[in-house]
Amino acid sequence: MHTFASDNNSGVHPLIMEAIIKANQGHVKGYGEDIYTARAQENFKLLFGAGVEVFFVFTGTASNVLGLKAMTQPYQSILCADTAHIQTDECGAPERFTGSKLIPIPTPDGKLTPNLIKPHLHGINFVHHSQPKVVSITQSTELGTVYTVDQIKELSDFVHQQGLFLHVDGARIANAAVSLGCSFRNLITETGVDVLSFGGTKNGMMFGEAIVFLNPVLSENFGYTRKQGMQLASKMRFISAQFNAYLENDLWRINAGQSNQMAKLLSGEVKKLGIQVTHETEANSVYAILPQAVIPALQQESFFYVWDESTSEVRWVCSWNTCEEDVYNFTGRLRSYLS
Numbered sequence: 001m002h003t004f005a006s007d008n009n010s011g012v013h014p015l016i017m018e019a020i021i022k023a024n025q026g027h028v029k030g031y032g033e034d035i036y037t038a039r040a041q042e043n044f045k046l047l048f049g050a051g052v053e054v055f056f057v058f059t060g061t062a063s064n065v066l067g068l069k070a071m072t073q074p075y076q077s078i079l080c081a082d083t084a085h086i087q088t089d090e091c092g093a094p095e096r097f098t099g100s101k102l103i104p105i106p107t108p109d110g111k112l113t114p115n116l117i118k119p120h121l122h123g124i125n126f127v128h129h130s131q132p133k134v135v136s137i138t139q140s141t142e143l144g145t146v147y148t149v150d151q152i153k154e155l156s157d158f159v160h161q162q163g164l165f166l167h168v169d170g171a172r173i174a175n176a177a178v179s180l181g182c183s184f185r186n187l188i189t190e191t192g193v194d195v196l197s198f199g200g201t202k203n204g205m206m207f208g209e210a211i212v213f214l215n216p217v218l219s220e221n222f223g224y225t226r227k228q229g230m231q232l233a234s235k236m237r238f239i240s241a242q243f244n245a246y247l248e249n250d251l252w253r254i255n256a257g258q259s260n261q262m263a264k265l266l267s268g269e270v271k272k273l274g275i276q277v278t279h280e281t282e283a284n285s286v287y288a289i290l291p292q293a294v295i296p297a298l299q300q301e302s303f304f305y306v307w308d309e310s311t312s313e314v315r316w317v318c319s320w321n322t323c324e325e326d327v328y329n330f331t332g333r334l335r336s337y338l339s
């Protein structure tokens with residue numbers, strides 16, 4: 001059966017496959033000095049604005065870690081939600097490679113606000129404390145919620161007033177933009193984000209993420225940081241060609257639209273079964289409390305993760321290729337286990 005474990009459990013969109021095959025022609029210069037990469041960089045400038053600098057890497061963890069490294073010194077700290085991927089699922093890589101301390105902040109819905117951040121901005125200029133330098137948010141969040149454009153703008157203004165930078169983990173940025181019905185320019189450039197980790201893999205690409213510097217000062221010397229961080233792809237054309245297919249065909253919008261819509265359907269269907277959905281379903285994931293007894297059998301048929309063992313909360317993620325039939329098959333099996 002189709003699984004709802006993660007959007008990286010799905011395969012690669014055929015247009016992306018085709019782009020990889022088409023890029024497999026002859027010799028081109030390595031390390032990003034090729035026509036595919038030049039075109040991909042232009043595509044990002046069209047979407048975000050002419051002033052952005054873009055660097056491609058292989059993984060979402062690398063884009064977060066290296067983006068954060070460009071924004072911090074080892075004596076500084078990075079504030080994030082306690083559910084942030086950089087805090088929970090990157091094996092300490094952000095702390096190891098930046099040397100900076102992560103400060104996790106509890107939130108009700110995965111979203112930071114100025115009021116939640118304020119109590120953590122202390123010890124400024126006090127040599128014994130790590131100095132807050134970056135606020136990192138995730139859009140869409142690890143709980144399937146989405147910051148509005150106004151909420152990001154408010155955070156960005158606040159963060160900058162405090163002399164900090166704003167980083168966005170956009171592993172699922174396309175899902176957020178589609179959910180809000182806005183452009184990347186509205187959501188990221190015009191709100192004043194400094195650095196964005198732009199995801200591709202979870203939304204139909206084979207591999208490849210982009211670090212988008214909206215604040216160009218931060219990208220100075222970043223080429224060296226990426227190389228030291230072991231993310232300078234020699235055959236970069238195969239990442240860039242994927243991004244060209246992804247951005248030029250509106251694939252980011254089509255794929256995210258499908259996964260968001262299927263998450264809404266799944267959320268609605270499980271609610272009909274009397275299941276409690278714990279967070280608003282605003283992007284492509286659904287969180288719900290299941291009776292503990294039904295979880296193992298359902299997982300056997302269609303694997304998914306338990307998010308919180310103590311409350312029996314599970315997470316289901318829809319992908320670009322999840323369809324209505326997959327949702328109805330799954331909820332049908334759930335119904336049979338519940339009865």
Ligand SMILES: Cc1ncc(COP(=O)(O)O)c(C=O)c1O
Nearest residue numbers: 059060061062085138142169171
């Ligand atoms: C919000 C978020 N950020 C970053 C990542 C990291 O991606 P990768 O597994 O490619 O390192 C993930 C992957 O699950 C994620 O969900």
